[in-house]
Amino acid sequence: QQQVKQSPQSLIVQKGGISIINCAYENTAFDYFPWYQQFPGKGPALLIAIRPDVSEKKEGRFTISFNKSAKQFSLHIMDSQPGDSATYFCAASFRGSTLGRLYFGRGTQLTVWP
């Protein structure tokens, strides 16, 4: 059972464009929603994260939009660059018996072409 559903599976964007990746969840106990970026042969790197008490968080070219009522959140990459080409994972976590266990989506492979 996939606790976090991510789409699209792959995304191709032109340099300078906006990349948008969406995620949805069911468990309303989730209270932390990070995004990770993974390059081939590397481990996931924490990119940006949000708590459900805010609707948007921006760090540089990366923005998370969060819709608590719809149980959805998304990553927007503005002015996408070829160096952004990687696999992006959304994840969710909640306060429980395991300290910060992450539930990941299946990933989105982003390709930014020049």
Add this chain to the structure above:
Amino acid sequence: ETGVTQSPTHLIKTRGQQVTLRCSSQSGHNTVSWYQQALGQGPQFIFQYYREEENGRGNFPPRFSGLQFPNYSSELNVNALELDDSALYLCASSLTPGQRVSYEQYFGPGTRLTVT
């Protein structure tokens, strides 16, 4: 500040064998989580160690076991390897201050295990 390191980088084992993977947590971090990432999939939680004890387990059989040492480093052991165990094994460290949960987890580069 030293990041999360894992060893070895790659490993090839035969079905039925046993394997031990190692992880050194980021400096100052006291909690280690292990994840399995199959090709083309998101990481799946195996288990977590805090204060040298297992602190939760995902949907993995008992042949997956682990240890955490006083210096917070950790080992993942897998017995009776199966072909489906072929994956990237990721270690993530975080800081759990007292009774508070720390959500930020930082991943190592992983160990690529191939079972033939």
